[in-house]
Amino acid sequence: MTLTDWNPILGRLTLQSLDPLKAVFDPTVNNFIASGAADAVVVGALLGVVLMTKYRLWKPLWNNWLTTVDHKRIGVMYIVLALVMLVRGVVEAVLMRAQQADGLHGGFLSADHFAQLFSTHGTIMIFFMAMPFLTGLINIVVPLQIGARDVSFPMLNSVSLGLTVAGAALVMISLVLGDFSTGGWTGYPPYTEAAFQPGVGPDYWIWSLGIAGLGSTLTGLNFIVTIYKERAPGMKFMHMPMFTWTALCTAILLVFAMPPLTVCAVMLALDRYAGFHFFTNALGGNMMNFANMLWLFGHPEVYILILPAFGVFSEIVSTFSGKRIYGYASLVLATMCIAVLSFTVWLHHFFTMGQDADVNAAFGIATMLIGIPTGVKIFDWLATIYRGRLQFTVPMVYMLSFMMLFVIGGLTGIILANPTVDFQVHNTLFLVAHFHNMLIPGLLFGMLAGYNYWFPKVFGFRLNEKWGHVSAYSWTIGFVLAFFPLYAVGLMGMTRRTVSYTNPAFQPWFQIALAGGFFVLFALFSMGMQLYVSIRDRDLLEAGADDPWNARTLEWATPSPVPAYNFAIVPTVDSRDAYAMAKASGAAYMSPARFNNIHLPGKTSLGVVTAVGGTALGFGLVWHMWWLAILSLVLVVAAFLARTFTEDEGVTIPSGIARRDFDAWMKRIRPEGWSDDTAPEMPGLETAQPMEHAE
């Protein structure tokens, strides 16, 4: 990068940076794919704008969604973002599978393009698919499960979403303008230093992660305080549903595990922008410290991702077995153990870096230890299923396929935890197969199960079961076909992140894996069909959507869709599985004597300001447009300052409306012939908890 390439207004942006034109300058298959992707982003964005304008949706979008502080709507926006990014991530994955299936002596992608694909695939799937998905579910469910009207800091919640969106926007922009990093999602220097990648790629990586990471930290903070301070009266910690427990542990991990990522990203930025020597080859830089800090974040991150999924599975297995969860206390304890232990194992990601055997042994043992609480969970879920009255709904199919596949993935993890074995297979596709085996059945199936499970609560109608099943089975088959072959080629010595190979023995395995990729594409298509069919048939699917699964926790003690204020009357809780108990005792169908006015926080445009300003800031920094970076930073800070000088009046919902909604809901859910006067005082406790004695 010489100074002459730099323009005070456009920074280092030039005509060559426009990816849609790549195929024009140099028409190869590789460039047609790159330009096609860029065009898809541009056309998609334009189509969105046109449709929004045509159906006059801008105003409702602004009023009901972008400026809302309602945790449920914020959660929905997170999940929409996650699903959009999921599509991109899966398409990239299938492209990589296609390249490697054809990769004997070549393939159709350039090495550089392939490297960008695996870098964006990893970055997107972790930071812009998995994280928003679980954050979205936590947002929707946790305040409802603890009987709260909202999170502790609703405005901050909107700001966190804005930061996440800004990060995702930067990754999307990188498809159109300039190239993304080719350094993998971990962005190891010195390869990502300016000496080796002087372009914008690693800068996109740094700022998209940095900005989104700040949002995640704030989300974590918000939910810790929410779970500590907003629980319904009477709800003790040991009354909290398992999903709330896992959300709490994830939130704690977010607060303490995001800083290392921030630190190593900032240090890398200082290296690249200001010529520091944190991780360079020359003048005393130490790139091994980057690996150290990245995994100080990276390993807890694994549990940030997986714990909420464990929570979802705990709720689902209990609901669809028609029983209390087995071993609640042990599940809580296991979750906390995992959260703490997750900070003690990070070195197993770089066993081969050169430290001595003692260090490796210590972290190897710690890694094996963390398998114990995870094993406890598996047994608890099995015991919950045991003699339960199982319903094979879509979430339950995900749950069962998770249980089988996750145990296999866990076993390969125990193999990898042994440093001597790790030396043989590190950096091979065996490892790639292992962590996909943890994250797809563990995380993604959990999220998709949660999506199917809580969808009726949020939108007031169920999702179509048939397409749901098709999708769940396709995901399972697709996963098995796509990743089990990678264990084999990994053991045969195929390194990860390799664009082509010369050993013909690899090729059949890669062709099977590509077939798996197609199944996954079909699973994604089925999800789209499921959504389409469900919206089309929503009138039919509305029946019983208030509590379609006969569920046990407080989020179901609300009408579907949940009103903005969540609970007309904040419940006073005296047990675990409060809603199941209340249904059994009749308390769930009682009307309160009196309704009060409900006060809710008002709208805010700070989330939008953050999203736009954050994107502009990142964009300015990536392209060295210093004026844009400074301007957007100043404007965002000014907007926040201005906000502290104004008072939020909030909105008040009159008690009459709360009563009207409540009565309408009661009319739907009350058993036939119910009347408040004849309500029994304490009937049917036995049916509420059939396995209580066995516990």
Place this chain on the structure above:
Amino acid sequence: MKTENASSREAYLHDLRGYQTGLLLAVLLTVVPFGLVAWGGLSYVTAMSVVAVLAIVQIVVHVRYFLHVDLSPERRDDLHLILFSALLLAIMVAGSIWILVNLQTRMMMPM
């Protein structure tokens, strides 16, 4: 009214004494290590051990007298948070130093 004022005055003086005690201890715990290093009579390892211990004591003093986190039940949540953070901090910092020093001695002997 008068007694209320008096008790409020007393509480104020009590709190003020807290800050004064904190300041006094902090000054002491700062002057001693600076003096030790300026004097230079101790070996490096001894001096650094003393400095480290005094620094930790001073941190406790600040937390107790300036941040007002003590063993009382009202501050228990904050205390737990601080201790938990300290645990994670210790794991991360000590672990990083252990790993990186080990790597340096094994892989990057001075040229």
Place this chain on the structure above:
Amino acid sequence: MTTEVLKPSRGYALIAENDVHHHDHGEKALSGFWLFMMSDLIIFGLFFATYLTTLNKMAIAGGPTPHDLFELKGAAMETAFLLASSFTFGLSSLAMKYDLGTSKVVGWLVVTLLLGAGFLFFEVSEFSRMFAEGAVPQRSGFLSAFFGLVPLHGAHVTAGCLWLIVMLVQIRVFGLTDAVKSRLMRLALFWHFLDVIWIGIFSAVYLAGVAQ
């Protein structure tokens, strides 16, 4: 083993008079701020760890050593200013807590601000002396780590000073309302927290560097 007795449970009750259990916003904001500070603590911790692992020949890379660069006098001055400012902020907090009048609160805040500015002045002049000696962050891994850690603290103090100025304006505009008081309490935490971090810096960076 004792047999567990089933406690009858209604699950939940709906009673309109249940708005008793509400934490006020100030308390929640304070808890959230504690969490933010602990997250920040980890950031500092990793900069410390990085710095400590650069105290060797390889990372110094033939450049100036800590012993060449650091002097006790500047560090002592900075320490004195910061500690004094922590104390004066405490006096302001006390004046606020016991309603000793807005002028007292503001007065001690202004003194705190001046002390904070004094700290920054000494820090910046120390950096410019180091720059003049050729000790720039681009010189070595050790200096990169130093200029990662110490100015990070300085940037926090700068942010604290700016925040203080905003609060002085807010006191002027709104007076000592509950919202302003709650923000001042958070700023006080932040300010004391920065002094705690500084203990680590003067011990691990300056004293350790000079003693070497």
